[in-house]
Amino acid sequence: MEFDKLVKSQVSVYDNISKLLLNYKKTGKERLTKGFVEARMEMADKYWDKFEQQHNTLLSAEPEYQQKSEYFTKDIYEQCFDNYLDLKTRMKEKLNSFECTQPSSVAVNNSTTEQSLCPNMKLPPIQFSTFSGDYRDWLSFRDVFKSLVHDNTSLSNVNKCQYLKSSLRGEAENLVKQIAVSEVNYEIMWEMLNNRYNNKRSIVNTYIGKLFNLKRIQTESAKNIREILDVTTECLAVLKSIGLPTESWDDIVVYTIIQKLDIESHRMFEQRLESNDKLPTWNEPV
Template sequence: MEAELSVQMDNQARIVKALANFKKSPKPRITEMYCQTRLENDYMKNDIYDVTEETYIEYKTLLKTSLQMFVKESDRWSDAREKSVPETSNKESFKLPKIVIPNFSGKYTEWITFRDLFMSLIHNNPKLDNVQKMHYLKSSLSGEAEQLLRQIPISEANYERCWSQLKTRYNNKRYLSHFILKRLLSQRNIVVESANALKELIDTTNDCLSGLTNLGIDTANWDIIIIHILCL
């Protein structure tokens, strides 16, 4: 390739020199015969320049087209690598504290909180199979609730059975409302007025009313009844 380039450079120099000489020729010298003689040069006669230029353009275009194919292939590989790497968002850099499922001992007043959290984190989690769900369930129970399922081994088939037994025992609207009302009505009378005693009375009352509302019991118009009970 270097030899061919050297030849091309030499030809270029010859053409540049020929052009300069022609421009410097005196007018009397530039005759029809003189011009014809110069055109009879093989380089001019065979249009070597035009042919070379066309060949050069075709060759350069072909090289650029081929190079573009390599560039596109490189881009595809780059895109594939980017897609294979999981995106990291700003949200992922902020880690929320781990949510711990509260232990359920069998108290009806604890059931709703335990049920809702367990269903959200474990029961409805598609990433967990029934064996894992069964393990989480039994490890979250104590007292009466643990005794209810103690003899049932951890297995794929037993999870739905265990969860159904817990719901049958504790997901009882009548019993749950009974225990909530019992807590509401059994609050101690305030003997000595204090900010802490009033706060405890209000908090317990609101908690009981929220529990009843969660069971589907409408307490929106209970204000006059609640005020009467608390003032006794």
């Protein structure tokens, strides 16, 4: 069967990439010249291009075949990608080190300091939260990911694709599970997530539901009151950010929140009102 032959070829390519990584780790520093690293990087790229091309073909196999094949059940693609990415990262960092010049003396304010002229210093990774498909988390995840990864011109689409896949969980992960990590698939994956979760109606319903479904406080508690205030502030801020006229909702919001207070807190609120003719606003202290 044609797919069986492709799977055998994939396993062979996977073994070749794994051996390249293992041998690279064992290589002594004196042998890690620029030419040595570049030659092995070229070989690794050729292996990966073949692996990814064959993987895309295998994705067209019937679901029954994919469910039975160890290639899919053992997630050989992800294992191979991890090894390739590990190897490529090690080799790129080594090549970058060849581009760095030795520290030179630079006069600053009549004093001498040591300044590194290497533009490729490795910075600590920036962590961002994962997204599992909850509409309440989408806007925050989208904006952070867009700022750190999507709009980052120093990252290739392959890198962005891998970052995106690794940051998804649950329903969101399943949505793009069958899409291979590649240069061309990143935009497809990002658009799919935006089409599913950048849904104004669903986001509005989620936050209005969160606002009106707050649990009522049974006994006087400053902590619980702060929690109600925080949740309400969050909901109103999100709804306002997507264009809803929340500034005109004061009467409804205040009434809703008052109904969530315990009896004693509700009584104290009423006592602090200066007049029954003046309606309290959300942002106005009472």
